[in-house]
Amino acid sequence: MDERRTLYRLAAEMFAPGTELSDNLADHPIVRYELGRALAGHGGVDPAQLAQVASMGVRDAGVLVASDPASAEVLEAPLRITAPSGARPEPLTEADGERFENVLAVVAEGVRLLRELAPDMAEDLLAHVSMLAVLKRETSGGLVSASSRYVPGIVLIDEPTLPMEVAEALVHEGAHEKFFDLAIAREFLDVSAEDADYFETSWSHVQWPLEQTFAAWHAYSCLAQFNASVGTEQLGSDSLLLKARERADEIGEWLLVHEEDLRVDARWLLRALAGGAVEPSGEAVAPSQVDGVTLPPEISEDCHFHPLPDVRYKRAVTGRVVAGRVATPPEVFWLDEDASWTLSQWRNDRVAKTFGWMLARATEEWQADTAETAVRLEEALGSLLASSLVGMPDKAH
Structure with a gap:
């Protein structure tokens, strides 16, 4: 996490010399989005704008939950990028009164449940989740949960009814958020990944590029591990926990066959979780x-x-x-x-x-x-x- 913050602090210095980023600023999803756009060559950086978006109100429910009535405007990028076709998701905020307070209680119980059932996993993954936004169910277009590498750090979830829905979403999307951080600071993928073979799922026959395939495998691996801890807890109607191990194994076997397309740290993680001899990765690799x-x-x-x-x-x-x-x-x-x-x-x-x-x-x-x-x-x-x-x-x- 410190390496990731260091990269964003470098970006701020490159585009707005003299700009200092606190941990809160360096972790904020929209600050990271704006700095990422600049690094990709899409405009500059306005330090005043970074400070303004970081002032958006949040509530602490074990994770920071977007609560500001202006959240829809500030979070426009992740809401737009993750929206299902034809949907215009809206976040629940304090402007929704009791409805928001009730959801906040469910989120807090979900975080507590995750920490109780899988404390090591919770500590590991939640560190990479800087913010959670809960979407009004009538606007979400059926989106269960989502995150985006373009706006790393924020998790969006559909309005939950069960704490377990929150816990599972945080494992699923928290795994993606950790992958985003690893890919930023470590040797995971390079430009050749864009030309690598696509993986086709057996359950839906959709095809995924290599980056999406690796991210899905990592998430399913975490979900499979979490599933071993849930016991008799009631699962949500859209739960993937019972399918996670089978899917993780299917994707992992394919990745092992195609691991020449992965960089050294991605290969290490793949072998550590999917089996096989782990290659030493004790020293950093040059670009x-x-x-x-x-x-x-x-x-x-x-x-x-x-x-x-x-x-x-x-x-x-x-x-x-x-x-x-x-x-x-x-x-x-x-x-x-x-x-x-x-x-x-x-x-x-x-x-x-x-x-x-x-x-x-x-x-x-x-x-x-x-x-x-x-x-x-x-x-x-x-x-x-x-x-x-x-x-x-x-x-x-």
């Missing part, structure tokens, strides 16, 4: 588009390097660094440990530094011999050069 790039052989110890003027970067508490370029479109890179260390050598200034100077520092700090350190440093600088994060003012060398 896929610059893997394996090294410096030209003519590089000498006297060659100078400097960060390019439009480069910004931030370090998460985990030590990982995310770097961005204010280009058209903007570019963002999660760096591996060596590249993170290398870029951080300019944290106090942007003065050009020689390869020899960095090599001496790296040899001491990495506690490795000079030859091994030189290879690692060459690869790190090569990746930074290929990503246009670092330049060489003295290419004649």
Whole structure:
């Protein structure tokens, strides 16, 4: 979560220099939506607008529930994106009086039930749910629950009658929200996923692209695990709990056959939950588009390097660094440990530094011999050069 917040703080700094995001701002679904649009090259960022949308009223029912009468306007994006065809969902708010208060009580009981039945899962998944919006049943178009990677952090649910409906929806959509966060901060999918094979479900014969397939498998896996804890609790009429294990297994088997289309962290999670030998994933992976790039052989110890003027970067508490370029479109890179260390050598200034100077520092700090350190440093600088994060003012060398 801190890595995800770090990325959004970087985005705010890229598009509105000097903007500071608190955890509440960095977690807010609409703030994340606006920053995501900017990162995708669809406009800039207005800090005043971010603060305004984050001031929308919410009520605490174990999760924050949208309660402001202006919720429909502020949450226009997720309501529009997740709406079934022909429907115009409206959120229940404090303007609906007793009806809203009754629903709020059901939500609170559903959250309590989830925490009671599956405390570890609740702690894990609810951390990724920043807000819940309850839809008026007569406007929802039959939508049971929904979330969107374009507006991560918010879960929409149809007006519930049973606490178990709330608990199941939070597991289902909470799994999606966690997947969105993992995909933001870890090596899950890259652009090649768009050209990968589609999965066809046996139960409805619809076809899903790889990203949707992986997200569905993750959600069904969580639902299957939750189902083992529900006991005799009454399920909702649209419950997927009894079908979850069979569907998770079907999708998981297909993904294992197609795992070459997944990045390293997605493969690790797939094997950890679906079975099979788990590949080590103890170290971060360089951005896929610059893997394996090294410096030209003519590089000498006297060659100078400097960060390019439009480069910004931030370090998460985990030590990982995310770097961005204010280009058209903007570019963002999660760096591996060596590249993170290398870029951080300019944290106090942007003065050009020689390869020899960095090599001496790296040899001491990495506690490795000079030859091994030189290879690692060459690869790190090569990746930074290929990503246009670092330049060489003295290419004649």
